[in-house]
Amino acid sequence: MRLDKYLVHCGIGSRKEVQKIIKKGYIEINDNQIKKSNIYVSEEDVITMDGERIDYIDHVYLMLNKPAGVVTAVEDAVHDTVIKFVPEQYRHRSIVPVGRLDKDTTGLLLLTDDGQFNHHLMSPKHHVKKVYEVTLVESVSDMDIEQIESGIVLKDDTQCQPAAIKIMDEDTKVVHIELTEGKYHQVKRMFAAVGNRVLQLKRIQLGSYVLDEELTEGSIIEISKDDIR
Numbered sequence: 001m002r003l004d005k006y007l008v009h010c011g012i013g014s015r016k017e018v019q020k021i022i023k024k025g026y027i028e029i030n031d032n033q034i035k036k037s038n039i040y041v042s043e044e045d046v047i048t049m050d051g052e053r054i055d056y057i058d059h060v061y062l063m064l065n066k067p068a069g070v071v072t073a074v075e076d077a078v079h080d081t082v083i084k085f086v087p088e089q090y091r092h093r094s095i096v097p098v099g100r101l102d103k104d105t106t107g108l109l110l111l112t113d114d115g116q117f118n119h120h121l122m123s124p125k126h127h128v129k130k131v132y133e134v135t136l137v138e139s140v141s142d143m144d145i146e147q148i149e150s151g152i153v154l155k156d157d158t159q160c161q162p163a164a165i166k167i168m169d170e171d172t173k174v175v176h177i178e179l180t181e182g183k184y185h186q187v188k189r190m191f192a193a194v195g196n197r198v199l200q201l202k203r204i205q206l207g208s209y210v211l212d213e214e215l216t217e218g219s220i221i222e223i224s225k226d227d228i229r
Helices: 003-009 015-023 115-124 142-150 186-192
Strands: 027-029 033-035 047-049 061-066 108-110 130-136 164-167 174-179 198-205 220-222
Touching: 003 015, 003 027, 003 047, 108 115, 130 186, 142 164, 174 186, 186 198
Parallel strands: 108 198
Antiparallel strands: 027 033, 027 047, 061 108, 061 220, 130 174, 130 198, 164 174
16 A cells, blocks of 8 residues: 555545655654655554654544434535544545434444444344434323334334334333334334334434443444444
8 A cells, every 4th residue: 555545544634645644754554764755655654743653543443423414424415424533634534424323313324434334233234233312292102102112013004123212211101112124214213103202312322332321412433343233
């Protein structure tokens, strides 16, 4: 891989920016100062900038606590998108959301430039667990829970897979619901099918990765691929 491309992948800057850095002599390969961008590097090479080693970043994995009011998209002509939260050093990479959350839905959203990883988490055949915290207008009854946990039929006759519900509040208006599928507006439609309405919806888990309670809305952190299964 060319040196300038290597540095771009490591988040040092854009292609134009790293070429300037190289030209000014800030980069060394195996303790040799380099001023040409078109030199090819390998995994065995030790590359430093101002004496600090630069390790290659193959893919980037980010976890965002998505706030309400932004859309889960790369571009939108009207609304802000979740891409605005991606750190500046990774803006040049083809980072996209893993799946989607509705504009008014908050919580855990992963973003990555690893297409295979994205596909694995979103493929219906892998049945990846998704857990949401749901605040409802009305209390949930035992009959509501039984219908949803048995596999409820939506108002348009769509059959849902069984979903687990855990009541989180004394007045039974706050519940956690666990799904392994991802139909359009599914959680809202499931509760509408039992005559209830969702006030707030927050995703708190995707696969084995749980939303960090200390991560405030609008905050984003870099995570390891190994954190998620």
